[in-house]
Amino acid sequence: MINVEMMASVLEALPDPAFILSRSGKYVAVFGGRDTRYYHDGSGLVGLTITDLVKTEKANWFLGQIDRALATGKLLVEEYELSNRDVKGLSDEGPVEPIWFEGRIQALDFQVDDEDVVLWVASNISERHQLEVRLRELSDTDQLTGLYNRRKLERDLSGHYQNFVRHRVPTAVLMFDLDNLKQVNDAFGHHVGDDMIMAVADMCRSHLRQNDTACRFGGDEFVIALPNTGHEQASQFAERLHQSFAEKLSRFSVGASTATSSVGVTIMLPADGSYEDTLKRADAALYDAKRLGKDRVVFAD
Numbered sequence: 001m002i003n004v005e006m007m008a009s010v011l012e013a014l015p016d017p018a019f020i021l022s023r024s025g026k027y028v029a030v031f032g033g034r035d036t037r038y039y040h041d042g043s044g045l046v047g048l049t050i051t052d053l054v055k056t057e058k059a060n061w062f063l064g065q066i067d068r069a070l071a072t073g074k075l076l077v078e079e080y081e082l083s084n085r086d087v088k089g090l091s092d093e094g095p096v097e098p099i100w101f102e103g104r105i106q107a108l109d110f111q112v113d114d115e116d117v118v119l120w121v122a123s124n125i126s127e128r129h130q131l132e133v134r135l136r137e138l139s140d141t142d143q144l145t146g147l148y149n150r151r152k153l154e155r156d157l158s159g160h161y162q163n164f165v166r167h168r169v170p171t172a173v174l175m176f177d178l179d180n181l182k183q184v185n186d187a188f189g190h191h192v193g194d195d196m197i198m199a200v201a202d203m204c205r206s207h208l209r210q211n212d213t214a215c216r217f218g219g220d221e222f223v224i225a226l227p228n229t230g231h232e233q234a235s236q237f238a239e240r241l242h243q244s245f246a247e248k249l250s251r252f253s254v255g256a257s258t259a260t261s262s263v264g265v266t267i268m269l270p271a272d273g274s275y276e277d278t279l280k281r282a283d284a285a286l287y288d289a290k291r292l293g294k295d296r297v298v299f300a301d
């Protein structure tokens with residue numbers, strides 16, 4: 001039979017730390033946390049309260065979770081990060097990487113010092129979290145250029161469309177396609193065509209603001225979403241980009257087949273039923289730019 005002493009030693013041996021926390025955020029008891037790869041010794045926390053240790057905003061989040069677990073009586077699972085910025089008394093210098101935890105929080109059916117209490121088991125999931133972030137980045141990124149891919153663009157455009165409908169935030173969309181890439185490939189080889197595509201990606205990056213999204217839409221076709229951008233600004237941006245492509249890509253030209261770009265531009269309009277309507281209009285403008293002889297910007301509205 002397992003007796004009380006044995007039970008206490010089992011609790012102490014737990015690899016993940018288990019806290020008993022009161023409704024007011026007091027550390028009533030701390031067990032385990034013996035896996036020193038991931039955890040500091042938490043025994044010194046007993047008797048302190050969360051608000052003594054953690055800055056107000058984060059402390060309020062912890063108290064909110066305790067309240068929620070007590071109200072529902074169900075197991076609550078929450079992921080959260082803690083960095084030295086969140087802990088009182090530490091300087092903002094030092095490692096900036098936060099530690100990510102999965103907290104599993106369960107109301108207990110007894111009180112301590114007339115207060116309701118929960119069991120809070122914290123597991124260090126930093127490695128898993130980093131892997132998830134990296135996977136998300138990879139699934140949103142075009143391999144050759146490092147620009148975003150179509151999936152991420154569509155997500156962003158969907159958000160911009162909501163902002164346009166609800167708050168009338170103007171958004172512009174540029175779709176462009178390289179001129180004569182086939183001749184570049186045929187004359188110099190596919191790897192030079194790749195260099196041209198990568199040069200375009202670098203130029204996009206250098207022209208964009210933080211919230212703009214540039215994506216490789218297909219082979220030599222790209223789309224840029226410009227939130228908070230109206231007709232006039234979008235036209236100027238497109239002309240500037242087109243000009244800078246012409247200057248920087250001229251070294252790829254094959255005789256009369258110039259290494260230039262054709263650009264279609266539009267903005268979200270009240271008649272658009274979704275961002276797809278905006279995208280279709282940009283595509284039609286791009287088609288017109290090609291039809292009219294390439295190497296130009298066409299605005300559709």
Ligand SMILES: Nc1nc2c(ncn2[C@@H]2O[C@H](COP(=O)(O)OP(=O)(O)OP(=O)(O)O)[C@@H](O)[C@H]2O)c(=O)[nH]1
Pocket residue numbers: 144177178179180181182183185189190191192193194197218219220290294
């Ligand atoms: N090097 C390279 N070429 C690509 C890549 N993706 C697509 N292409 C080529 O780009 C060309 C795209 O077709 P088009 O747009 O009709 O070719 P284009 O010569 O640019 O024709 P215009 O757009 O009419 O000027 C095809 O020849 C594809 O093989 C890529 O990743 N690398």
